[in-house]
Amino acid sequence: MTTRLEFKADLTVTPEGLIEGIAWPFGSADRVGDVIEKGAIAAPVTLPMLFAHDQGQVIGVWDQIEETDAGLTVKGRLLIDDVARAREVQAMISAKAVSGLSIGFVTTKSTPRAKGRTITALSLHEISVVAVPCHPGAQITSLKSDGTAKPTEEQNMNTETIEDPINPSAPANAPQMDTKAFDEIKSRLDKIEAKANRPQGVHITGPVTDPETKAFGNFLRRGVERIAPEEVKALTVANDASAGYLAPQEFGSELIKLLTEFSPIRSYAKVISISAPSIVYPRRVTGTSATWVAEIASRTASGMTFEQVTMTPHELATFTDVSNALLEDNAYNLEGELLSDFAESFARTEGLAFVKGTGAGQPFGIMAASGIAELKTGVAANFPASNPADVLIAMYHMIATTYAQSGVWIMNRNTLAIVRQWKDGNGRYLVLDPITAGAPSTLLGRPVVEMPDMDDVGADTYPILFGDMQGYRIIDRVGLTTLRDPYSLAVNGQVRFHARKRVGADVTHPDRFIKLKCAA
Structure with a gap:
């Protein structure tokens, strides 16, 4: 039976939007058995701060990232003056509605364990503020569905949740992000957005917004034997054994129009x-047929006849x-x-x-x-x-x-x-x-x-x-x-x-x- 570890970070945020925490504690395994060793994280000077790993919700920047004995310690600031979502997250942290951190990274070197892996090298991509750090599987799916090419098994995109409390206090004189750092982060986010918006695989008229349409397009192009298992599950199977796969709803509706x-x-x-x-x-x-009759005269019976129309x-x-x-x-x-x-x-x-x-x-x-x-x-x-x-x-x-x-x-x-x-x-x-x-x-x-x-x-x-x-x-x-x-x-x-x-x-x-x- 897999043990599910759940540690809520008692996050606090100052009126200026300063926030800090431990994004990953070294020496302990997560819920799937992965262990990240100290010294494995190659982090840039600054990273975007996202909400729930959504690239469309950039709420701030992490401008201090360092490895300490406690773990990967991060400090940053919410862009409360410029981003409305950042002010909402600030309020949610203050109200204890949001209580966790989660990291997104690509593994570059690891060795297998009895359960999970020991990760000795990884590239850190982003750190997110999350509501409840107890469903990393769902966050992994979110990260992998960003439209970019899938990495190899050794380079799978992962999302790991915080597993240790953080220091609730934040210094009032925390360093402010300068203009150069902000420009670097903006350039990085623009590249991520451009890559996420590139068309991948199948091209049809209009945007592909649902998994059924995307899976059906890949099925037509490559065949069921060469598409991912989750895409096979997204295909709708016809009731008749010899019928094959049903076209998705958009395809069938457009056919009726024609x-x-x-x-x-x-x-x-x-x-x-x-x-x-x-x-x-x-x-x-x-x-039935009604007839006129005298007061005590005999009534005439009538009936109804039917036939059947069979349609095949x-x-x-x-x-x-x-x-x-x-x-x-x-x-x-x-x-x-x-x-x-x-x-x-x-x-x-x-x-x-x-x-x-x-x-x-x-x-x-x-x-x-x-x-x-x-x-x-x-x-x-x-x-x-x-x-x-x-x-x-x-x-x-x-x-x-x-x-x-x-x-x-x-x-x-x-x-x-x-x-x-x-x-x-x-x-x-x-x-x-x-x-x-x-x-x-x-x-x-x-x-x-x-x-x-x-x-x-x-x-x-x-x-x-x-x-x-x-x-x-x-x-x-x-x-x-x-x-x-x-x-x-x-x-x-x-x-x-x-x-x-x-x-x-x-x-x-x-x-x-x-x-x-x-x-x-």
Whole structure:
């Protein structure tokens, strides 16, 4: 059982911000068994004073660092006149809310012990004021995640907490930091900040702020066998055994945005996610019927009948081959290129199925679903020569008022070009342009949605649909997942990325729609 040593430094601070303490006591092991020998610390003349090892919170400087019999003794001053955070830390020390010191260093020479190491040489980087010096493991993680290259095992960045009380008194005439010393510290901090801000590893659009996105980028670039164990844990594994790793949330959300551009039906239909192989919806066919009766006459029974609508998701898949040279180029926007490639391939195929899908190995398209009423133009291959707008007005009034008030017109761009030329008896165009940027055009007061997969005007075609799109349901079973295959094309110097998803769709309320057929 590991013994956890916890020594709180009874820190005090003067009104001028002077502070001193013992940053490390020699001759005793820390909680992981490491011992630092006297003479091992190669410290510069001055060091930055940080709060909780956060490089973004420089609160002062240590201008006296020396090894004594008690340990590594340090003296410094909080920059209370210039840094608001320093004044907050001063108040926390005075209130005993902050009670510890912790050092950050790189080991340059050590020998193993039964437990831990004996460190005989190290390079001291910074000394932090910490709230409670009892979790060095968490501080080590914080230090290693600063974006710089990882050191070797012998040079691991460490953070050790204070393990001995310090002298609570601070001399009132402590030496002040001169301008030259301050300039040296500022230069050192600028270099640390510049190094921490350098992009490392993967490059994507926008900053990488979460471990899942960074791990997913490194997985795409190097493969799961060549990334750190903590990054493997950050990857999200799909439920299906053969699916591989799920794209992080940012990747999947951006894909949906691109799908909306290619397949606008997703913006209007009812879209849900399911966790089962299929989903069954009951649908009422007939309802009860009430009849008028005399005071003591026999009543007539009535009943309800139902049917079931079963929706099954179908798999959609593609893959992209990328050369190792491109993967190794840090300036190459791999994620953006894969995103665009996959989104375009998925959206085109999915969008066509949502309109004309047969239901055999693919979703049922809204134009192929049964039960939707139709209205004929009255001319075999076109619209009536006179008053063609009458046909659209008739369509609008053929479905229930509630659905018509929520309905949209669906047609492709070629059909819309014809309809836009129609005018009423006063010479006003039926299709009205939007009055605000980004809003759709309207026809008879309802939005017009351009859908490229709709039929053109022609004999026996269905160029226009009108209705409430909430009557069409899309189910997503598995979101976009990716699988990296570095072996199949290794002889060609390429890596294959597979992408897949499972989606289904069907009309659940055919009475909410009316479609137009070009026929006599």
